[in-house]
Amino acid sequence: MELKDKLEILADAAKYDASCASSGAPKRDSVDKDGLGATNGMGICHSYTPDGRCVSLLKILLTNFCVYDCQYCVNRRTSNVPRARFSVDEVVKLTQDFYLRNYIDGLFLSSGIIQSSDYTMEQLVEVARRLREEHQFRGYIHLKTIPDADPRLIELAGKYADRLSVNIELPTQDSVSRLAPEKNVHTIKLAMGSIRTKLDEKDEHPKAPVFAPAGQSTQMIVGADASDDQTILNTAQTLYGSYKLKRVYYSAFSPIPQSPSSVPSAPPPLLREHRLYQADFLLRGYGFTAGELMPNAGNLALDIDPKLAWALGNRDHFPLDLNRADEGMIARVPGIGLRSAKRLIDLRRLRRIRWEDLSRLRCSLKKLAPFVVTADYKPAQGAASSELLRRTMADAPQQMNLWPELQAA
Amino acid sequence: MSAIDQQRAGQPLLVETFAEWREAARELLVHDVPPEAVTWSTPTAGGDLFSGAPSTAEQPHNSSKPPSPAPDAPPRHPPPHVPRSLMDMLQSAACCRVPDRWAFLYRVIWRWQQGEHEVQSPADEDGARLNAMVKAVRREEHDMHAYIRFRERPPEAGPPRFVAWYEPQHDVLPQVAEHFISRMGKVSWMIATPEASVLWDGQTLHNTGPLVKNSEDLEDTGEALWLTYYRSVFNPARLNQSVMQQHIPSHRWKNLPEGKIVPQMISEASVGARKIGQYEAVGQRKGTTIPIAPEDAQPERQQPSKLDECRRCELWQFATQAVGGEGPKKAKIMFVGEQPGDQEDLAGQPFVGPAGKLLDRVCEAAGVDRESIYVTNAVKHFKWEPRGKRRLHKTPAQKEIEACHYWLEKELAHVKPTVIVALGATALKSVMRTANVTLKNSIGHPVFHEGHWIVTTYHPSYVLRVPSEEAKREAFQTMVDSLKLAHELLNRQPEEPPA
Numbered sequence: 001m002e003l004k005d006k007l008e009i010l011a012d013a014a015k016y017d018a019s020c021a022s023s024g025a026p027k028r029d030s031v032d033k034d035g036l037g038a039t040n041g042m043g044i045c046h047s048y049t050p051d052g053r054c055v056s057l058l059k060i061l062l063t064n065f066c067v068y069d070c071q072y073c074v075n076r077r078t079s080n081v082p083r084a085r086f087s088v089d090e091v092v093k094l095t096q097d098f099y100l101r102n103y104i105d106g107l108f109l110s111s112g113i114i115q116s117s118d119y120t121m122e123q124l125v126e127v128a129r130r131l132r133e134e135h136q137f138r139g140y141i142h143l144k145t146i147p148d149a150d151p152r153l154i155e156l157a158g159k160y161a162d163r164l165s166v167n168i169e170l171p172t173q174d175s176v177s178r179l180a181p182e183k184n185v186h187t188i189k190l191a192m193g194s195i196r197t198k199l200d201e202k203d204e205h206p207k208a209p210v211f212a213p214a215g216q217s218t219q220m221i222v223g224a225d226a227s228d229d230q231t232i233l234n235t236a237q238t239l240y241g242s243y244k245l246k247r248v249y250y251s252a253f254s255p256i257p258q259s260p261s262s263v264p265s266a267p268p269p270l271l272r273e274h275r276l277y278q279a280d281f282l283l284r285g286y287g288f289t290a291g292e293l294m295p296n297a298g299n300l301a302l303d304i305d306p307k308l309a310w311a312l313g314n315r316d317h318f319p320l321d322l323n324r325a326d327e328g329m330i331a332r333v334p335g336i337g338l339r340s341a342k343r344l345i346d347l348r349r350l351r352r353i354r355w356e357d358l359s360r361l362r363c364s365l366k367k368l369a370p371f372v373v374t375a376d377y378k379p380a381q382g383a384a385s386s387e388l389l390r391r392t393m394a395d396a397p398q399q400m401n402l403w404p405e406l407q408a409a
Numbered sequence: 410m411s412a413i414d415q416q417r418a419g420q421p422l423l424v425e426t427f428a429e430w431r432e433a434a435r436e437l438l439v440h441d442v443p444p445e446a447v448t449w450s451t452p453t454a455g456g457d458l459f460s461g462a463p464s465t466a467e468q469p470h471n472s473s474k475p476p477s478p479a480p481d482a483p484p485r486h487p488p489p490h491v492p493r494s495l496m497d498m499l500q501s502a503a504c505c506r507v508p509d510r511w512a513f514l515y516r517v518i519w520r521w522q523q524g525e526h527e528v529q530s531p532a533d534e535d536g537a538r539l540n541a542m543v544k545a546v547r548r549e550e551h552d553m554h555a556y557i558r559f560r561e562r563p564p565e566a567g568p569p570r571f572v573a574w575y576e577p578q579h580d581v582l583p584q585v586a587e588h589f590i591s592r593m594g595k596v597s598w599m600i601a602t603p604e605a606s607v608l609w610d611g612q613t614l615h616n617t618g619p620l621v622k623n624s625e626d627l628e629d630t631g632e633a634l635w636l637t638y639y640r641s642v643f644n645p646a647r648l649n650q651s652v653m654q655q656h657i658p659s660h661r662w663k664n665l666p667e668g669k670i671v672p673q674m675i676s677e678a679s680v681g682a683r684k685i686g687q688y689e690a691v692g693q694r695k696g697t698t699i700p701i702a703p704e705d706a707q708p709e710r711q712q713p714s715k716l717d718e719c720r721r722c723e724l725w726q727f728a729t730q731a732v733g734g735e736g737p738k739k740a741k742i743m744f745v746g747e748q749p750g751d752q753e754d755l756a757g758q759p760f761v762g763p764a765g766k767l768l769d770r771v772c773e774a775a776g777v778d779r780e781s782i783y784v785t786n787a788v789k790h791f792k793w794e795p796r797g798k799r800r801l802h803k804t805p806a807q808k809e810i811e812a813c814h815y816w817l818e819k820e821l822a823h824v825k826p827t828v829i830v831a832l833g834a835t836a837l838k839s840v841m842r843t844a845n846v847t848l849k850n851s852i853g854h855p856v857f858h859e860g861h862w863i864v865t866t867y868h869p870s871y872v873l874r875v876p877s878e879e880a881k882r883e884a885f886q887t888m889v890d891s892l893k894l895a896h897e898l899l900n901r902q903p904e905e906p907p908a
Contacts, residue, residue, distance in 0.1 A: 004637050011641035012691040030594030038592040044555045045656070047667055049643035050675045052652025059614075061640060065699060067706040074687070077706065080696035082689075094634070100571060100596065101559045103635050117708050148708040173726075182706055186713060186730070193729045193755040238727050241793070241800045242754070254646045257687055267646060289795055343531060350527050357532040 001084060007094070010085040013064040013075050014110060016248040017071065017167075017219065020045070022056040022105040024214030027163040028138040036099060037106070039162070043140070044105050057108040057142065058098050062086055062123055064290040066112030070169070070180040070226040071263050074256040075112050081257065085114075091127050092135065099139055106140025106162075107131070113146065113182075119159070121149035128160035140214075146289070147183075147191035152193065156213040158198055165217045166191045171235040175225035179262060192216065192243040199244060214248040222276060223253040223268030230294040233279055237290040240283065249344020275300040282306055285338055286331055302396040306335040311371055312386040318371040319379050322353045335367030367393060412436045421450035423857035424511045427503040427878070434752040438489050443521045489522050496530050502542040504549075504580040513538065525791050536660050549579040554588050556661055560629035562680035568610060574621050574664065576604055582607060586614055627687040632666050639667045716789060721812040723789035724805075729754045732787025734820050741899050742770070743783045743826035745817070747835040747868055751800050754791035760782050771885070783824050785843035787839035788813045802870075810839045815821060823863070828895045829861045833868030852887060855898060862898040866891035 023043030025191060030036050045054035056072040076083055086094075092211050095107045109127055113120050131137040143161040145154055158164055167186055170176045173185045182302035198211045220232060252273040259265055279300055279302045282288040286307075293306050301309045311318060311334045320333055322344060340361045344353055352375040359365060366409035370381040370389055381389065415422055424430045437447060467667045478725035491499075499514050507513070517539055520528040527533045531540040559571035571593075575586075582600065587605045589598065596612040601621050608615045653671075662668030677689065716731040725731065732749035735758055744760075752762035772779040783850055789809055793800035805813075817839060821829075832838040840863055851865035872884045 004634060007634060007637050008641050008688070009691055009694070011638050011690050015642045015644050027733060029591035031591050033594055036594040036596060043550070044553050047639065047654045047665065048656045049639065050650055050653050050671060050678065051644045051647040052649035053644075053647075054656070055639065055642065058638070060638075062432070063681060067701050069706065070702065077699035077701055079697055080692035082691060083697045083699075098635065098638075100593070101561070101629070101635065101645075102557050102573070102592075103638075113708075170589060181703070182708060184710065187710065187715065187727045197755050236794050240748055241795045242727075242729060244798060252647070257692060270647060270649065283580065284798070287797060305451060346525065346533050347530050350530075360532045360534075360537050362531075385662050 003023070003090060003094070006084040006086055006090070007060070009082050010061045010064060010086060011059065013081070013112075014059045014061045014108075016074065016251060016254060016280075017059060017108070018053075019108065019146070019165060019217055019219060019247070020054050020056050020059070021163075021214075021217070022140040022142075024246060025140050026213050030136075033136065033138075035138060035329075036096070037136075037138030039105075039140055046103055046105065052157075055103075056105045057093055057140065058106070059108040060086070060091070060094075062091065062111040062120075063114055064086075064112050064125065065096045068113050068180070070183065071118070071260050072169070072179055072221055072253060076260075078260070079256070079258065084098040088123065088127050088130060092130050095131060095139075096135060096137065096277070099129065099137075100205050104139075106142070108142040108144075110144035111146075117146045117148035118150050118153060118253060121146045125153055125157050125160065128157065130376060132160045132258040133207070139148060140167065145191060147188045149191075152195050154194060154213070155198065159209060161212055163214040163217060164195055164212045165219070166195070167219045168235070168239065169219065169221055170225055171220055173376045175227060179225060186342040189242075192218070192239070192245075198245045201326045204264060216243065217245055217247040217249065219249040219251055221253050222250050222273055228297055229272070229279070229299040232276060232295050233283070233290040233294050237283060247409055248280060250280070269302065271302050274300065275302065275306060279306040287328060288332075303397075304390060305334070307332070308367060308390075308393060312390055315386055319373045320371060321373040322358075323373075323375060324350060333368050333371050333396050335364035337363075337373075372391075392397075413440055413442070416442065421448040422453065422511070423450050425452055427500050428516065430503060430511050434518055435488055437515065437520055438518065439486050441486060444512065447512065447515060449509075449515070451508070451511065457505075461683055483557055486522075491518065491521065491840040495521060498539060498543050501546045504541040504546045504584075506579050507542070510542075510807055513542075533905065546579050546581060549577055550581045550584060550588075552661065553577055553581060553585045556657070556665060557585075557600065558632075558666055560822070561631055565587055569599040569608055570596055571598040572621055573600050574596070574691065575600060576664065577602055580604075619669070636667060636670060640670065640674065641691065643674060643678075645674075646690065648675065648678040650675060651810065663782055679723065682698070693879055716816060719789065719816070721815065722790075722809045724788070724792050724809060727793065728790040730757050731789040732759055732791075733816070734755055734783055734824075735759055736783030736785075736824075737781060738783075738824060740781060740783035741827045742777070742781070743785065743821070743829050744832060745836040745840055746784070746786045746832045748786050748788035748802075748805055749791045750870075751791065751793070759786055759790055760869075763873055765859060766887075767869040767872055770893060771888045771892055774885075774889045775896065777896055783820075783826060785817070785820055787817060787836045789816055805835060807838070807844050810835060814839060814842065826861060828855075828889065828898050829863050830895050831863060831865045832873065833866075836868070837863075837865050852891065853894075855894060862901075864891050864895045864898065 021043055022042065025039035025041065027040055029038040043056060047055040049055060064081065065083050065085060066075045067077055069076045069078055069403070091109065098104045109124055111120050111124055128141050128143055131141065141161045142163040142165065143157045145164050145166045147155060148168050168185070168188055169180060169183065175246045176183055177183050195212065195216045199215065202208045202211045220235065222232065236307045239245050239248055250273050252270055253263065253266050254268055255265055279293050282293060283290065288310070293310055294300070300306055311332070320329060321331060327341050327345050330336055330344055331338050341365050343361055347353065347357060354375050355377040358368065370384065372379065412422055413436055422433055424433060432684045497577055499518065503514060506526060517528050517535055520535065528535050530536045553575060557573045557575050559573045561571055582602055586600065586609070589600070590609055593609065597609060597611045599606060599608040606617050607615045625820070662671060698865060717732050719725060720729055732753050746760065750762050750764065753759055769779055772782070787803045792803045792805050792809065829840050831840050837846050837848060837851055839843050841858060848865060855862050857862045866888050867884050869888070872881060872888065875881050875884055
């Protein structure tokens with residue numbers, strides 16, 4: 001099979017991995033050195049595809065042959081898809097060629113499980129080893145870790161890769177055992193735990209060997225099982241707390257060819273995925289807990305963002321006097337982000353905050369109006385009901401599809 | 410001629426680079442010249458469009474010459490001290506192609522000099538513009554880092570091996586060249602833009618004339634693979650054009666090789682391929698299922714222990730694993746702690762964290778061999794609540810202690826210790842099987858209960874947590890004494906009343 005054909009199949013098979021970050025690696029450069037590659041900690045998106053996703057890495061599978069039968073996965077053993085397998089050298093060469101032309105910042109390598117977990121993991125590690133040791137490649141490398149693999153292989157992977165990830169795939173143990181019979185939440189958690197232990201070791205002993213400096217991440221599929229957003233966010237929070245994950249990625253389930261009957265045949269609205277990312281950001285950056293965002297079972301509102309939903313449900317905190325409140329609370333006001341909150345605090349040291357300042361900081365005035373008090377402004381809507389406010393601030397309603405079958409065909 | 414002299418002669422101040430502006434601005438500030446009194450100008454064209462770097466030789470000024478001091482105008486101010494953060498912003502903003510950039514920068518620095526420090530804040534009117542200029546320049550740098558596409562030249566053409574064409578909207582070529590130097594190592598390359606070109610020969614950077622005049626000038630067979638990848642990694646089921654346009658504005662697409670196939674991909678996705686996520690070319694190929702029996706696909710895994718499968722309470726959902734006891738199977742003394750902590754949860758062993766280290770020291774001080782003791786916890790799963798990105802220990806509830814007692818009983822039946830040392834209140838409640846006992850009343854008063862001596866003492870994390878040094882020493886001593894007492898009890902008949 002030609003390299004081009006393999007690339008076609010194995011890139012197509014890898015597109016369900018939502019992770020695309022190439023940030024967080026330590027600074028490296030190739031000035032006056034053999035080999036190539038640099039990382040500056042920031043990561044760059046080199047392109048965007050029409051699905052709005054960024055291309056920053058060569059994201060491929062080493063092979064899409066797979067002995068597992070995960071129902072949501074296009075590469076499951078019972079799936080009738082074209083199969084291919086890259087040689088280690090082909091991936092190494094492709095990575096360098098793409099890198100030289102400035103198409104990518106590095107490699108994201110995953111694989112179907114062939115022969116055994118250890119064998120598969122060995123192959124992944126070998127690609128990274130050859131890139132790093134034989135070709136002095138200093139770009140970004142992200143390896144997908146096979147949870148059942150020998151911990152020594154995971155340790156080796158962490159030596160070569162900037163980031164490791166183990167996919168939890170589904171938010172509950174029940175769903176995993178039903179939809180991914182060969183997988184096991186227990187071993188997935190143990191693998192994440194062993195990665196965290198290694199990361200901690202490196203933090204405590206700076207002279208310890210390098211281990212996955214850009215940390216670890218995971219992915220959860222949304223909409224393949226019946227779990228609601230509350231369950232998903234609670235699982236995410238558990239994972240963040242327990243394994244110091246850099247990111248949890250949410251991947252809205254994509255219907256797959258010859259879909260098995262155990263998974264839905266229609267995708268969830270992409271907006272649900274988007275709201276989960278917004279809520280996730282509130283967990284990571286703003287100090288919200290999952291319980292605050294989702295006190296009850298169910299899904300996040302689709303018509304308003306999670307921060308606005310929280311503020312409307314907690315009117316007793318508002319209106320907030322921007323000239324007195326602390327930074328964390330200012331950042332919780334809908335329409336004011338982390339950066340604006342910091343800028344307001346900085347400005348407050350020089351003078352009192354006025355309405356005009358909010359407009360210059362490009363905060364969303366429509367959103368924040370009922371929630372803030374400034375030196376020259378007191379909200380008239382302070383007493384308006386949350387229901388009324390919600391109606392004025394919600395996204396415009398959209399006409400439903402009259403003939404969804406036609407649109408999907 | 411110095412900046413001051415030029416102003417006096419009524420000439421506009423000709424400035425081309427940031428360094429020149431900085432010199433001139435410093436001199437003007439020293440002489441207290443307000444921004445309204447200065448006119449700035451820029452060379453009309455950046456040199457000949459295709460002759461490489463603009464030449465400065467014919468310009469009517471020479472910035473490398475220090476400005477001659479005007480004897481009749483002594484400096485009125487010491488040179489300004491501008492913070493690094495503002496200087497960096499000014500330097501970035503200077504790359505922004507707006508006609509009045511030098512005048513605007515001078516107004517900013519003048520205002521700063523007057524004590525109006527909010528001029529740096531985006532909430533200020535000038536500050537907002539300054540920040541917007543900086544943002545535009547950074548964005549352009551970023552876009553150039555991201556959207557330059559190198560094309561490989563045939564080896565017989567000689568260096569440079571890779572050539573790129575780009576049309577930057579601001580003057581960012583020098584800093585972008587630095588980025589590619591660090592990225593490409595010893596590989597030679599060239600970046601051509603309408604104004605200037607740079608060539609990296611593997612060792613040094615040269616300003617040169619361009620080898621190419623637009624993006625169509627070079628063919629590269631390697632590009633076909635990239636287009637294949639770009640097409641295949643796109644998921645037609647998720648077509649979301651507006652997000653794409655938000656990230657790459659349409660004027661960028663014309664110089665990107667993938668830009669030419671985007672419209673076709675969009676139309677294909679919107680008519681047919683949307684139903685499934687698979688790219689058409691892949692979907693048409695012949696498929697294969699993997700002939701392997703489900704049982705052969707099972708990974709080789711250790712059978713989970715019964716404890717690992719425990720669902721007697723809800724704690725298992727949030728923990729990594731159940732942590733059982735550890736130690737000699739015939740130990741005479743058993744330590745019962747509260748529950749595994751953060752590190753124990755990851756390691757799967759009891760008392761491996763800071764509390765475990767303290768326990769080692771207690772054993773040492775009491776002269777008891779830690780290796781001879783069986784160590785376990787009243788509750789086997791870690792109970793915690795989130796605090797930021799960390800797990801904060803949470804005391805288990807009575808119903809969880811009761812649910813987990815099943816496992817403690819099994820351990821007790823198996824090890825049959827003579828003495829149980831209950832570390833802390835939770836352990837005490839668990840071994841006494843009642844909530845009506847207090848730590849305070851039990852310390853120093855061993856009881857004989859269900860066939861074991863029970864000695865109560867503090868939990869080691871209490872010793873670690875207690876704030877005052879004196880209380881810490883006392884608590885540590887209490888633990889040592891309790892352990893000594895436990896050791897004595899090994900040889901005492903249960904009928905004897907406790908000491």
